[in-house]
Amino acid sequence: MKGLSTFKLGFAPGTLLVKLMASFLSVILLLAAFNVFSYLYLRNKLYDEIVRYNELGIKQTVESYENHFRMTQNMILSLTQSDRWIANIGILSNVESNRRYDKMNEVKTDLAELYTNPFLHVENFILYFKQAGYVLEKEGTSSASDMFASYYASDAYPPSYWDGLSTDNYLMRILPAAVFTEESMGNVRSLGLQLPLVIKAAPYEDVYCIVMMDPRKLYSAYANTGEPFYILDPEGRTLFSSHGDTAVRSPSSFEDGKRHEQSGGNYYFYEQGADTGFTYVRVAPIKSITAEMMKLNILLVTLLVVAVLVSIVGAALFSLRLNHPLKRIVAMLERKQELPLPASSIKEFAIIGDRMSSIMDDNEQIRKDLLQKNSLVRQYAYTNKVKNIPMNLHLTELEDAVQLNEPYAAVLYEIGFKNTDSEYEQEIQLLRKLVHGLFSSLGEEPVTLQIEHNQLMSLLFQPGSQSEVLRILHTLKELLGAEDYLCLTIAVSPVYPEDTPVTLAYEQLLQLLKEKRLTGETQIIAEPRSSGNRALPMKVTQREELQARLLSGSEEAVFEWVDRHLEQLAKKDAPAADFQAYARGVAEQVEKALAKLNVPDSSGDAGVKPADPSGFDRFYSAEQYRGWFRERIRPALSAIRARTETKDPITTFVTEYLDGHLGEDINLDLVADKLxxxxxxxxxxxxxxxxxxxxxxxxxxxxxRAKELLMNLELRIQDVASAVGYHNVNSFIRMFKRYSGITPGEYRKRNVGGSA
Incomplete structure (x- = not known):
């Protein structure tokens, strides 16, 4: 009787046994019913579903292609319809007469917005001035004959084709794809398959926009199913074919509701573009559809087998848990799981779950609070140890917690922000978390400290080798490469033995930070660089030359000298500290020049502000120093000119005579004789x-004067030299490089650009 009562109690409503058995049976019945229904229904509908899938796929492909062509057309039209574009094209159409070559760079910048857009898949944007006989593209300018015969040559599109090009009857025209090549210096390089797109550059009838698109990238983005695919224009010509060995055939008709047909061993799925009128064709071999049907049959059988296996495994698991219902609670306690126990409709589990969840929540809050406080105390102790600050007498027991009894490595981060509007504290804390997370996988738990307002330091215990630390730092550099507002300099120490003081490691890392270069990127410095490339201090002759140029009040002379020495520092790969020393030296000479002429000091409005060492720490490029010099020196030069700009008949005659006879053979004796x-x-x-x-x-x-004449591309270098009084072209080139830092040819290439 007692056993019967226990049996009846086990099967009473609401007990664990009844609920488990009911859930188990429900799952089995649901899986079995679903598999049987799926097999019976899909067996008859499989073919229709596969056909519908292919029709839907070609429709989506067509929509993507049409949207891409429409978007490309709209972006080009929006560019060509702007007032600035129309004005620039009008100028460039007659550039031989107006000589406005400076407009080429503006137009190239507008074109770059299109061919640098990764979503348009544009390889090049060629602006063809048909009447003028030249083209403008991303590499510069060239004649139309050279462009289409050498630089963008194709058997399908010879130069005569582009010469006879006309857009009278259309706004945009897409031409069949063809292979283009580039021939230079006797070498032929393939440019791959290109899909030309021609748009008239309204309102000019003789200017065309030729857009070279990559059809392979378009295919990969919109139609890459692995099956043959091709596009036909309204005249039935093939614009693009993904598989060259696939037979191209036009659709027999477009009957209502029919977008596919069978021919040979293939199914052809057609769809027509609403905007372009192109016919898009996807070829699906019959054997592939048969294979899809077989795959689905195998899937259905697999589902049935899996359902049976799940039922068996579930029965075994449920049986084991029936004998030990408290094992879940014990295992949860042993694993110290943070989440509360799941809610249950079973009374016994509901009561236990509520009590256990409350206890675990309290314990977790206490644990987190202790971990946070211990972490803060540990960081405080390590910071004092790095900076060699004596420990508070009440906290001397913490000294044992930061004793280094194992090998360690140290990493020091100097943080600079390119954007002055950045929230420094928030960004530094995010960087600190990122660094801590990356190094957590290396050895023991690292310690990351904030040493200064712009410095972090990581102590890595048992790091293995320096190469492992560098590997993680290179990963950090790649992650930071996506953010352009941060400029980070990282100094890495070797792996120190446990008896090496942390203060010594910190001092050595500070020395490594002095090897920082003005690259504008994250730098990782593991060892000192060669001292042979260090820039020398400003020499006496250099100071005297700069003083003379400053006292002349000539901005061009002073800034030419300053820029030339900046370029020398850059060529010597000088560290940032040498740039700072150079900037302080220049500022010192400016102050001396002001004092020599009794010009108001730096506190006046016309003065120059003294060098600010803390400001130099934020500079990450030579261009910033160049701008800093102009901002500081220009007011001083203005004050010097105001002080020395008294009209003098001798100097006035000399300057006016030199300006009017610059192309003649002028020397000091000749001018003195005239006076x-x-x-x-x-x-x-x-x-x-x-x-x-x-x-x-x-x-x-x-x-x-030579710099002004070099902007005229019609003049040769020797013509410019003769026009400014240098009758030996080698002497002109040598003197130009001395005063400008570059040769005349390099100056023309930088400021005019292109190959026109």
């Missing part, structure tokens, strides 16, 4: 009044 004074007196008088030597002033004037 009826001795050359020595004229030399000393001119330098006293202008602050610069006669020869330096003459060469500065000639080089400045």
């Amino acid at each position: 009826n004074i001795t050359p020595g007196y004229l030399s000393s008088y001119f330098k006293e009044k202008t602050g610069t030597n006669f020869s330096d002033y003459l060469n500065d004037l000639r080089i400045g």
Whole structure:
């Protein structure tokens, strides 16, 4: 009787046994019913579903292609209809007469917005000035014959084809894809398969926009199913075919409701574009559809087998859990799981679950609070140890918690922000979490400290080797590469033995940070660089030359000298500290020049502000120093000119004569003879009044005029040299490079650009 009562109690409503058995039977019945229904229903509908899937796929492909062509057309039209574009194209159409070559860079910048857009898949944007006979594209300018015969040559599109091109009857035209090649210096390089798209550059009838698109990328983005695919224009010509060995055939008809037909061993699925009128065709071999049917049959059988296996495994698991219902609670306690126990409709589990969840929540809050406080105390102790700050007498017991009894490595991060509007504290804390997370997988738990307002330091215990630390830092560099507002310099120590003081490691890392270069990118420095590339301090002769140029009040002379020395520092791969020393030296010479002329000091409005060492720490490129010099020096030069700009008949005659006879053979004796004074007196008088030597002033004037003439592409280098008084072209090139830092040819290429 007792056993019977126990049996009846086990099967009473609401007990664990009844609920488990009911759930088990429900799952089995549901799986079995679903599999049987799926098999019976899909067996007859499989073919229709596969056909509908292919029709839907070709429709989506067509929509994607049509949207892409429409978007490309709209973006080009929006560009060509802007007032600035129309004005620039009008100027460039007659560039041989108006000489406005500077507009080429503006148009190239507008074109770059299209071919650099990764979503348009544009390989090049060619602006064809048919009447002028030249083209403008991303590499520069060239004649139309050279462009289409050498740089963008194709048997399908010879130069005569583009010469006879006309867009009278259409706004946009897409031409069949063809292979293009580039021939240069006797070498032929394939440019791959290109899909030309022609749009008239309204309102000019003789200017065309030729867009070279990559049809392979379009196919990969919109139609890459692995099956043959091709596009036909309204005349039935093949614009693109993904598989060259596939027979291309036009659809026999477009009957209502019919978008596919069978021919040979293939199914052809057709769809027509609403905007372009193109016919898009996907070829599906019959054997592939048969294979899809077989795959689905196998899937259905597999589901039945899996359902049976799940039922068997579930029965075994449920049986084991019936004998030990409290094992889940015990296992949960042993694993110290943070989540509360799941709610249950079973009374016994509901009561236990409520009590256990409350206890575990309290324990978890206590644990997190202790971990946070221990972490803060540990960081405080390590920071004091790194900076060698004596520990508070009440906290001396923490000294044992930060004793280094194992090998360690140290990493120091100097953080610079390119954007002055950045929220520094928030960004630094995010970087700290990122660094801590990356190094958590290396050895023991790392310690990451904030040493200064722009410095973090990581202590890595048992890191293995320095190469492992560098590997993780390179991963950090790749992650930060996506964010352009942060400039990080990372100094990495070797793996120190446990008896090495942390203070010594910190000092050595500070020395490594001095190897920072002005790259504008994240730098990882593991060892000192060669001292042979270090820039030397400003020499006495350099200081005197800069003083002379400053006293002349000539911005061009001063900034040419400053820029030339900046370029020398860059060529020597000088560290950022050398740039800072150079900037301080220049600022010092400016202050001396102001003092020599008794110009108001740096506190006045016309003065120059002194160098701010803390400001230099935020500079990450030579361009910033160049801008800093102009901002600081230009007001000082203005004040110097205001002080020395008194009209003097001798200096006025010299400057006006040199400006009017610059192309002649001019020397000091000739000018002195015209003034009826001795050359020595004229030399000393001119330098006293202008602050610069006669020869330096003459060469500065000639080089400045040469720069203006070099902007005219019709003039050869030797013509420019002769026009400014250098009858030996080698002497002109040598003097131009001395005063400008580059050759005349390099100057023309930088400022005019292209290959026109």
